[in-house]
Every structure is written in C-alpha cells, then in structure tokens.
Amino acid sequence: MIRKLLIANRGEIVSRIIRTCRVMGIATVAVYSEPDRNAPYLKEADEAVLIGPANPLQSYLNMDALLEAARRTGAEAVHPGYGFLSERGLFAEAVVNAGLIWVGPAPQVLRTISSKSYCRQLAHEVEVPVIPGTLELLNEASEIKDYGRRQGYPLFIKLDRGGGGKGIEVVHSEDQAEEVFQRAASIGQMAFGHAGCYIEAVVAQPRHIEIQFLADSFGNCVCLSERECSIQRRHQKIIEESPSVVVGEDERRELFDRTRRLVRRMGYQGAGTIENLRSADGRFYFMEINARLQVEHPVTEFLTGVDIVRCQLEIASGEKLAFGQADVTRQGHAVEARVYAEDPDTFFPSPGTISALELPAESDHLRIDHALADQGVIPPYYDPLLAKVIAWDHTRPQAVERLVQALKDFRIEGVKTTIPANLKILEHPRFLTGDFTTAFIHEMLGEKPTVET
DSSP states (O other), rough: OOOOOOOOOOTTTHHHHHHHHHHHHHHEEEEEEEGGOTTTTHHHHHHHEEOSSGGGTTTTTTTHHHHHHHHHHHEEEEEEEESSSEEEEEEEEEEEETEEEESSSSSSHHHHHHHHHHHHHHHHHHOOOSSSSSOOOOOOOOHHHHHHHHSSOEEEEEEESSSTTTEOOOOEEEGGGGHHHHHHHHHHHHHHEEEEEEEEOOOOEEEEEEEEEEEEEEEEEEEEEEEEEEEEEEEEEEEEESSSSTOOOOHHHHHHHHHHHHHHHHTTOEEEEEEEEEOTTSEEEEEEEEEEEEEEHHHHHHHHOOOHHHHHHHHHTTOSSOOOOOOOOSEEEEEEEEEESBTTTTBBBBOOEOOEEEEOOOSSSEEEEEEEOOOOOEEETTTEEEEEEEESSSSSSHHHHHHHHHHOOOOOOOOOOOOHHHHHHHHHHHHTTOOOOOOHHHHTTEEEEEEEE
C-alpha cells in the first residue's frame, strides 16, 4: 500500500483526499501557490510545499515543480484530483518515469482516450451506441457542409480533446461552417494544444446521465450507480443526484453492461465515469469518458457507502477490488449542490475575503466538502468552486428538502455565492417533479439556450 501521497491540486478536493488517507494511515503532502499559502487544508496535510506564483502555469500546471515537491518530501505516489493535470497523459507519464505511482489510469491509456473521436470509435467497435456524427476528425469546413446537407442543422462541432464545456460550437446553417470550424480549431490549439474537432448531432431534449465505475488490474469492473447531471449551465454541472428518476432497472443494467464493455476495451484501471446523453424518446448514447475522480463523486458515495478515493488508492497500489457487482447496494437518494464564488444572477466570478462563515452541521444525512475558513481569501486565478453540499435521505423529496434547508443554513459573507441560484433550482416545480432537460437553467433564467432542441 502507498505510504505517502502527494496531492497535485488545490481546494476542497485536497481536504477530501486527506480525509481518506488519514483513515488508511497514508501520509499526505499538499502543494500550494503563493495566493493559497493560508489555505486551511495545508494544516490538515502532514507536509505542505510551495510550488510557485499565482499563475497556474507556474504552479498547479507546472509538472517540474510538482515532481520536485514529491522528490523533496519522499512521496511515493501522486493523486491529481480533478481539473488541472488530472487527465494529462504527459504528466502521468512523467510521474511514472520518476519512479512514482500514478493514481489513475495508465499513462498510455490516458494518452489514447484523451481523444474523444478515438473513444467514439471504440464504442462503435463494442456496439455501444454513440451520438450520431463523425467518427473521424474533420479536415476542412466543407465536411461540415456536406454533413449538414445530408443530416440537417443545427449540429455541434466539438473539440477532440479538452473538457469542462470548453470548445463546443454550434453550426446553425451552412454559411456558418467555415467561421465555426476555424474558431473551434483555434480554441483547441490554444487551450489544449490540439486543433482536431468532429461533428456531433443535436440530441433533442437531452438528459445527461453518467455511470460511475471502478476497474482494477485483474479484469474486474464494477459500476456503482448512475448520476443525473442535467442541471447545468453552459455545459457546467450545478446540481447532481442519484438515482435518476428516468432510469429504470432494465436501463440501468444495460448502461452498466455498456460501461463494462467500453472500459475493458480501453484497458482502463482506476475510477472513471462514462457520460451519456438520453434523448427525449429514451435512447442512451455514449458521449465521452472522464478519466478521473469526478467533482460529484460524493453523491455516489452517499448512495452506496463506497469510498471511491480509497478504491482509487487500493487499485493504484496493485490491489484487487474488494467487492463485485453483486455486492453493490444502492439505498435512498442523494443530491449535491455546487457552491461557487459567483454572482447568483450573472454568474460572474466573485473573489474576495470571507468576512463571516457558518456551515450547516454535518451528519449521516448531510456532507459538506469544502476548504473554507473565516477570513479566508478566495483568489481570482482559479475555478470559483467553494464547496459541495450533499444530502441523503430515504426518498428524493426528503433528500431535496434536506439539501434546501442546509443551503439556507449556509452563511457566508464577503463574497457572493450561487446559493440563491441553487435554491431557486431546487424549489422549482419542474425540478421537484423531475421534469427537466439540460436546457432547464436557460429556461428558468429566461436565457437563450446554446441551441434550440
């Protein structure tokens, strides 16, 4: 088993990983940039190392600085958390080449599945339905025009690499094809070092359903549950829950079977998520794989009692999964709200200093993953996620009611947060009945959606 772990990240996920390491007897090393030097999780770690200035390229994305921190502290392994370098095959390879354990899928697997087009081809090979579109990357805008003439508009142009909702463009008509193609390619090159993109058809009234899985090096793949992630704004998730009100037991078994076929074809080991879109007529299509720990993983942990971070560490240490598919039980309902340091009306970032803080009391029914402290500074340089509030109860209405009360009890001053927006969503009649799609927030706020479906 790993004895000492460096966590190559910042914010609430560092505290989350430390919590499991403490239970497992694993020593932890946290890293920090200059603006994060007073972050509360640095005191939770056994050691903390300064890795650079505010600019993430010189700190949290600085592979040399992270590896040097591991070398100096004698860390045996690196956990990348989510975001930053978590799905970067080059970093995973550098970690392994330095003689360290990478907590995640093997570098060569990360390198290949970083291509969404490649993953679509793999899905096609194992007879997992993919969203209609192109399996090969586009070479020129004329291919978009040809596809549009055959299949119609609107359609999506998506980057082959990247994530976080970045680089998704909509083509409404043939005369937009050249401009959109050039813009998408430019964004891909600048943001992810790869200009490749492909066509994906617009799925009418979709819901975003993802499957959390664990796979070890012994050929075992266990699916824990599905998560409903349709409540999102501009492709960024805000509210997540499990189980989904639209997934029946037969559909769940089919999605699990598809996931296992894909994961084994990829040669994947570790924790991951298969993302699917569900159309209005109930068809499920593979969209992409998230090869890391998801922000919303606590939803599944509450539902199943499985510590996903512990499983990651055990798999990375070469251990076999301690349970099989038949051992996974799902009880009750769990729902999570992400709390961002953003204006709840405009969603503009709201950095600053926390002048007052009072968190709801955690319990067997309520969990708060955060890295907050009174008088703590929220810097403007990074993702504005402050905390995740996760509620569990025997039924969906009870879990939602518990989450609403927790958010009302969450007192934070000095920065604006999205708590009012979360409450507006959770108390909306359509959310309460489960009648929503990925366009829900745009419709609720009276915004024009990215694309009419």
